[in-house]
Amino acid sequence: MEKLVLWLDEVGIEDIPIVGGKNASLGEMIRKLSPKGIKIPYGFVVTAEAYRYFISYNRLDKKIRDILERIDVSNVKELEEGSREIRNLIRSGRFPEDLKAQVIEAYQELSQRYGVENVDVAVRSSATAEDLPNASFAGQQETYLNVRGTCKVLDSIRKCFASLFTERALSYREKFGFDHFRIALAVGVQKMVRSDLASSGVAFSLDTETGFRNVVLITGSYGLGEYVVKGVVVPDEWFVFKPTLEKGFRAIIDKKLGIKDKKLIYDESGVGVVEAKVDERDRNRFSLSDDEVLTLARWVMEIERYYSKPMDVEWAKDGETGELYVVQARPETVHGSKKSYxxxxxxxxxxxxxxxxxxxxxxxxxxxxxxxxxxxxxxxxxxxxxxxxxxxxxxxxxxxxxxxxxxxxxxxxxxxxxxxxxxxxxxxxxxxxxxxxxxxxxxxxxxxxxxxxxxxxxxxxxxxxxxxxxxxxxVDVSELPSTKTPIMLNVASPDRAFELSFLPSAGVGLAREEFIINNYIGIHPLALINFDDLSVELKEQIEEITVGYEDKKSFYVDKLAYGIARIAAAFYPKPVILRFSDFKSNEYAHLLGGSIFEPAEENPMLGWRGASRYYSDKFKEAFGLECLAVKKVREEMGLDNLIVMVPFCRTPEEGKKVLEVMKEFGLERGKEGLEVYVMCEIPSNVILGKEFAEVFDGFSIGSNDLTQLTLGVDRDSSLVAHIYDERNEAVKWMVEKAIENGKNYGRKVGICGQAPSDYPEFLRFLIEKRIDSISVNPDALVDVLRIVSQIERELESES
Structure with missing residues (x-):
């Protein structure tokens, strides 16, 4: 007979048929990864052979088969009744004396290891076919927490055996064609981490929504981890960028405060767990420090490297010692097995x-x-x-x-x-x-x-x-044609950046700060800077949004930095061109507190916008927050692929003033490789191309405003909309001259306006004039790639 009880450091990944996926993974990590500093609680495994011995000893095989043969698993009522009947049979079973003795001996030895009479343990089910590369058995069998004493341990093991036949497990096995009797169940008995006094959660070595592999996603909440896994709370959330973390940067590129109003803790009686409320102070702060998040991220990366596949990791923080632990690790099954996108x-x-x-x-x-x-x-x-x-x-x-x-x-x-x-x-x-x-x-x-x-x-x-x-x-992205002309993306929402990174682009030609400010901040920057001078009512509204931030300016810098960082990280190391804020005064006025600080302009489109704001005494400090956010992304997070761009810069002198203000806030053109581009969207940008080229590193043609200002058309007016057309010869002359300026003065020239997305003939014009890059909306990329590839082939054959 095989051994009925094994210590975790006696098993490895090759022992899944004996100890199940969870336990095999824990044993493998204790043996191979603990020496690298990853902490894993010790314990033992009641093997699959012990489960079979228990079933055989109690003569349950035929009874279980008979029940399964008479129920239709797709019938909810029959499934419920059959499952309950099988589980009751197993829970009523008795332990063979030799198995019982081995479990008691192992539990007593584990207690002695930790210097207590009866150590608190977690008793976890682990099916022997679970966590295969193409299927996840997560959550199908039971886990029992804060179990103390030999009788409780034995009872919890028996309940785990029974959980092999829960409704969800039966249904899942039927769907994926697993034989109910070829799968057995092992049980891990592991020292409890006192996360009821601290926090716990789940980490993935990729983004769970898109499969983007350059990040570690960490979620966490207070108390035991069950409430995160089961979705009882909305946990805190962090994204850590792997490539720059490996270079030594503090690469937390995003974090969100969760709704942590309740937690699961030890019952004061010393048996089991109970729900408790989280006090307001803890709700309004993160359940891990940034240093702890970075430590966990490094551990997750180490685990992923060892297994050579994306991983799903459960972690816990011990409230008595303050130490972090990995309590489970298994392959991520949704994106990890995908071969192509x-x-x-x-x-x-x-x-x-x-x-x-x-x-x-x-x-x-x-x-x-x-x-x-x-x-x-x-x-x-x-x-x-x-x-x-x-x-x-x-x-x-x-x-x-x-x-x-x-x-x-x-x-x-x-x-x-x-x-x-x-x-x-x-x-x-x-x-x-x-x-x-x-x-x-x-x-x-x-x-x-x-x-x-x-x-x-x-x-x-x-x-x-x-x-x-x-x-x-x-669309199979591998089948999309390549082009000689770099095709970039216009990206507004940071939330879509990871998904869009799978598209075959040359980077981001335009990332708009306005979307981040409007959707992730929602407050006028001057209202945050002048918070103490605001009305009580407005302060209360801002306090609700800026929970966890005493310094309101830090809220603006952090939120803006995280939005920028997600885009820069998604396309790293490809260039990402970020346009500084280009709200008009009427748009800024719509932000919370904005009406206090914004003037009423007759024509905001031609008024106080872009560069003219940045060096103005009335807005300079607000622009400084944008500079600090960019500095954080480039220097703290290590995302040096980020290029910044100044919009609506009317004269070269304005450009110089903006560069001076940027330097004042720690952003210096050329330092650490920082490039500064200018939007080419005003006729003066074209006419004075040489002078602007002396101030900036590149140009990005904004065909929307350039068309408006060349033709003298208000693009917001339906009365003259029929005149607005980027294909007008005057507009094309401006574009051609802008490209020519770039060639003459050694500056890159791209285009990020709407025209290339809308008009194939405009694309041909741009390629004929040898523009350096074309940036289009994501929903137009597939069509643009196909059209540009065809145009390039035609032009090549013509020549």
Whole structure:
């Protein structure tokens, strides 16, 4: 007979058939990665052979087979009843005396190792076929926490054995064709980390939504990790950029404060766990320090390197010692097995003006798809019979017991949960769009409501009233043609940057600060700078948004830096050209507190915008915050592929003044390789091309404003819209002259306006004039690549 109990350092990854995936991975890491500084709690494994021995000793094999043969797993009621009957049989079983003795002996030895009479342990199930490269068994079997004493340990092991036959496990195995009797169950008994006194969470060695592999995603909350895994809380979230972390930079490129209102802690009785409230002070601060986040990220990278595949890692912080631990690691199964990238582009056809009118609620988007269906609000699984194939599942949360229903859903919407909760993981694996953490979906939505669930618009998911039409295009990016002319992207939303990085572009020709300021900050920078002078009411509104920040200016710098960094990291080391803020005064006035600081201009389009703001005494300090954000991205995070660009610079003298202000705030042209471009969007930028070339490192043609100012047309006026046309000969003359200036004075010239996205003939014109790069909107990239490739072939054949 094989050994019934093994210590973790006696097993490795080759022992999955004996000890299951979780335990094999833990043993492998204790043996190979602990010497590299990764801390892993010690413990032992009750093997799969012990499980088979238990089943055989209690003569349960035939009874279980008989039950399985008579139930239809697709029938929710039969599945529930059959599962319960099998689990009751196993829970009623008795331990063979020799197995019982070995477990007790191992537990006592583990207790002595940690210097206590009865050590607190976690008792975790680990199926012997789990966490295979193409399937995840995460959460299907049970885990018991804060277990103390031999009787409790034995009882928890028996319950783990029974959990091999939960409804979710039976349903999953049927779907993927696993034989119920070829899979056994091992049980890990591991020293508990006192994360109930600190924090815990999950980390992935890639972005879970897109599969972008250059980041580590870490999520965390207070207390034991179950509430993060099950989605009971919306955890804190950090992204760490691997390439610059390896170079020694503090490469946290984004972090978001979660909604951590509750936690799971030890029961004061010393057995089991209970829920507790998180006090307001802790809610409003992160559950890990930046140093701890960076340590975890390095560990996750080390684990990924060792296994040579993307990994899903559970971590915990001990509140007694302050030390971090890895408590589980397994392969990431959704993106890790993909061999090539096929771009599935979902687009809503609903006009922007109609979207806001039809939005019922918002949450965290899981996946990139869109789905339509009828709402079914389920308060518990007892209502499962009313759920039909293709319905939109709406619930408070969806723990692993809901998996059979989730497979039938066209989409999933929950009140609670974050992007690494179990519901989100399962939704990704199923390819079902989900919007989690909406807050009140079960109150807003009603049975029978027809809704469209959209996850194709960035990290925010939307639930729209009624049926919204959408299109889907599938593109294998490896089949897209290459071009001699570099084709870059215009990127507005940082949330889409990781996804867009898979497109075959030469980098980002235009990243707009305005989108980040409007959508991620929402407050006028001068309101933050002059916070103490504001009204009580306005202060209260700002306090709600800037939770966790005593220094309000730091809020602006951090949020702007994180938005910029996500874009710069997504395309690293390709160039990313960031345009400094180009709000007009009427647009700035719409930000919170903006009306206090903005003038009323007759024509804001031609007024106080772009460069003229940056050196003005009335706005200089606000521009300084933008400079500090860029400095943080380049020097703290190490993203030196970031190029900055000055918009609406009317004269070379203005350009020099802007460079002086930038230097004053720590951004010096040429220092650490910093390049500064200028938008070529005013006729003076073309006419005085030589003078501007002496001030700046490159030009980016903004065809929208250049057309407006060349033709004297207000592009916001429908009355003269018929005159506005980038293909006008006067506009083309300006563009040709701008390209010529670049060639003459040794400066790069690209274009980032709308014209190349809209007009194939304009593309031909640009290529004929040998422009250095063309930047287009993401939704136009596929078509532009095809058109440019064809034009280049035609021009080559003509020559």
């Amino acid at each position: 096929r771009l599935e582009i979902y687009k809503l056809t609903l006009p922007e003006s109609e979207k806001e009118k039809r939005v019922l609620l918002k949450g965290i988007a899981v996946g990139k798809k869109v789905a339509y269906g009828k709402v079914k609000v389920l308060k518990s699984l007892e209502e499962a019979e009313k759920f039909e194939e293709g319905d939109v599942l709406v619930a408070d949360i969806t723990d692993p017991d809901w998996e059979p229903l989730m497979r039938k859903a066209s989409a999933i919407v929950t009140n609670r949960g974050g992007r690494t909760c179990h519901a989100a993981i399962v939704a990704r694996e199923l390819g079902v769009p989900a919007v989690v953490g909406t807050g009140n979906a079960t109150e807003i939505l009603n049975d029978g409501d027809e809704v469209t669930v959209s996850c194709c618009e960035g990290s925010t998911g939307y639930i729209y009233e009624g049926k919204v039409d959408y299109s889907v295009e599938e």
